[in-house]
Amino acid sequence: MTARVDACGTTLRLRALVALGHSSGRLARALGVHRDTVCVLLNGQAATVSGDLHGKVTQVYDSWWDRVAPGRTRAERAATAAARHRAQRAGWCCPLGLDDDEIDVPGYRPKAEWRPAAGTGIADDDPLRIGGRRAA
Numbered sequence: 139m140t141a142r143v144d145a146c147g148t149t150l151r152l153r154a155l156v157a158l159g160h161s162s163g164r165l166a167r168a169l170g171v172h173r174d175t176v177c178v179l180l181n182g183q184a185a186t187v188s189g190d191l192h193g194k195v196t197q198v199y200d201s202w203w204d205r206v207a208p209g210r211t212r213a214e215r216a217a218t219a220a221a222r223h224r225a226q227r228a229g230w231c232c233p234l235g236l237d238d239d240e241i242d243v244p245g246y247r248p249k250a251e252w253r254p255a256a257g258t259g260i261a262d263d264d265p266l267r268i269g270g271r272r273a274a
Contacts, residue, residue, distance in 0.1 A: 142186040147242035149179050151199040154233040156180065157225035158257055159207035159218035168202075168265050169194050194266065201265030203233040206257035226252045 152165060162180060166173040171191065178184050187195075209215040224230075235250025 141189050143189055143192050144242070144244040145179060145184040145187045146244050146246055148187045148192050148195045149182060149184070150236055150241055150246070150248065151195050151233075152176060152179050153225065153228070153230040154236055155199060155202055156221045157230045157232040157252060158202070158205070158255055158261075159222050160202065160261070161207065161217040161221045163217065164207060165198070168198050168263075170266075198265045199233070202261045204258045205261035206255070206259075208260050208263075222254075228252070 155165060156162070160168075162176045163173050166176045169176070169191070171194075175191075179187070207214065207218045207221065209218055229251045231248050231250035231252060232255040234255070235248050235253070237246070237248065240246045
């Protein structure tokens with residue numbers, strides 16, 4: 139069992155990805171966790187997370203921080219629009235609004251607010267795949 143860590147950085151990373159259009163369902167699939175786990179974090183209802191989950195969220199964030207969710211189908215486009223709308227309503231900033239040196243400091247609050255972001259490309263479907271296989 140890994141040590142638990144403050145959920146602040148994990149929550150902020152997930153919220154920033156939602157601001158880029160990644161839905162809670164897409165994030166859950168990428169992380170290999172139940173959608174409810176992502177929702178609890180997005181809602182700010184978790185004080186701590188396992189070190190394993192924190193590490194996975196960090197990996198997904200590092201892969202997708204500048205990538206928007208794909209919009210290949212009507213369902214993907216709807217999920218992306220809903221995610222961005224949620225982030226806008228909540229004032230969640232995109233990844234560029236976060237201070238990488240402060241993000242994991244308990245109590246850190248970004249100064250930036252929501253702004254539309256186009257990203258530099260489309261995110262792949264499996265951000266934890268490294269060298270042809272999925273990372274543990």
